[in-house]
Amino acid sequence: MKxxxxxxxxxxxxxxxxxxxxxxxxxxxxxxKAAVEQAGAQIITLALRRANPGGAANILDYIPEGVTxxxxxxxxxxxxxxxxxARLAREVGCGDFVKLEIIRxxxxxxxDNAETIRATEILAKEGFLVMPYMYPDLNAARxxxxxxAVSVMPLGAPIGSNKGLCTREFIRILIDEIDLPVIVDxxxxxxxxxxxxxxxxxxxxxxxxxxxxxxxxxQMAEAFGKAIxxxxxxxxxxxxxxxxxxxSPSSPLTGFLQDAEGRE
Amino acid sequence: xxxxNGSPAEGAGRxxxxxxxxxxxxxxxxxxxxxxxxxxxxxxxxTWLDEGxxxxxxxxxxxx
Numbered sequence: 026m027k028x029x030x031x032x033x034x035x036x037x038x039x040x041x042x043x044x045x046x047x048x049x050x051x052x053x054x055x056x057x058k059a060a061v062e063q064a065g066a067q068i069i070t071l072a073l074r075r076a077n078p079g080g081a082a083n084i085l086d087y088i089p090e091g092v093t094x095x096x097x098x099x100x101x102x103x104x105x106x107x108x109x110x111a112r113l114a115r116e117v118g119c120g121d122f123v124k125l126e127i128i129r130x131x132x133x134x135x136x137d138n139a140e141t142i143r144a145t146e147i148l149a150k151e152g153f154l155v156m157p158y159m160y161p162d163l164n165a166a167r168x169x170x171x172x173x174a175v176s177v178m179p180l181g182a183p184i185g186s187n188k189g190l191c192t193r194e195f196i197r198i199l200i201d202e203i204d205l206p207v208i209v210d211x212x213x214x215x216x217x218x219x220x221x222x223x224x225x226x227x228x229x230x231x232x233x234x235x236x237x238x239x240x241x242x243x244q245m246a247e248a249f250g251k252a253i254x255x256x257x258x259x260x261x262x263x264x265x266x267x268x269x270x271x272x273s274p275s276s277p278l279t280g281f282l283q284d285a286e287g288r289e
Numbered sequence: 290x291x292x293x294n295g296s297p298a299e300g301a302g303r304x305x306x307x308x309x310x311x312x313x314x315x316x317x318x319x320x321x322x323x324x325x326x327x328x329x330x331x332x333x334x335x336t337w338l339d340e341g342x343x344x345x346x347x348x349x350x351x352x353x
Contacts, residue, residue, distance in 0.1 A: 050352040051353075075346065075347055076314055078312045078314050085349060096349065097352055114349075
């Protein structure tokens with residue numbers, strides 16, 4: 026039986042005890058440390074952009090030591106651009122992980138699975154630990170696994186929408202069929218939605234906007250951390266069954282008190 | 290003249306590492322592409338910038 030002590034998230038041979046991948050976008054650098062700590066997060070995503078000269082604050086100064094960096098390839102519209110960004114990100118010198126995201130659609134920000142599979146093949150051969158953001162399609166997920174991905178990251182809903190697990194039935198299929206950690210990414214807006222994903226058997230949840238748009242960011246990070254832990258424990262415990270109809274009493278049907286007339 | 294992140298800059302004839310430091314880039318926190326090819330950090334100190342070079346200098350920022 027897996028307990029909290031022995032239950033590890035394994036990505037590319039690395040072990041993590043936290044199953045919450047925290048995004049760092051859209052909120053103040055000053056809040057990152059508190060968010061990471063309150064969430065208990067061990068992995069944080071970053072983006073790569075043109076550097077501004079002049080010694081402006083660097084995000085790396087705000088991330089607590091020991092946290093694994095997961096650079097994304099945001100901005101890439103095809104496999105070639107994603108590969109370029111991934112190689113540059115690795116050159117900054119923070120490890121081999123890459124959250125591969127390739128987006129051609131600027132309105133709904135939906136990932137291009139075909140280009141993502143192509144880029145995964147290239148990057149995995151170069152030793153990257155590729156975590157592809159994807160539309161939850163079983164065939165694409167199989168191709169990503171074959172291409173050498175270390176996880177798949179299906180979207181729950183469009184990026185930044187906070188709409189929740191709109192794709193739950195398709196994510197269920199991936200969890201059932203794909204032999205890699207299935208990490209729900211994008212669209213998760215509330216702790217309860219993250220918890221549901223974990224109850225379904227997701228290996229982890231990634232969230233950014235839900236936290237960045239909360240009124241109190243570190244507190245929301247904490248709430249997500251707790252919800253993800255609760256969902257994982259529920260999954261490991263095995264959820265109770267659901268009745269099709271009717272009811273099932275929780276209390277004994279014997280030993281009732283008699284009323285004043287002696288009737289049971 | 291050279292081009293840095295799409296804008297013209299003075300730097301031809303300079304050592305890349307000196308150029309970066311003088312312009313406020315932290316060499317330990319960036320990656321550099323020169324004319325489309327990645328330059329590893331270990332070569333910043335031995336790479337001379339030529340007239341017309343195009344540099345892309347990138348760093349990590351917040352993102353999901």
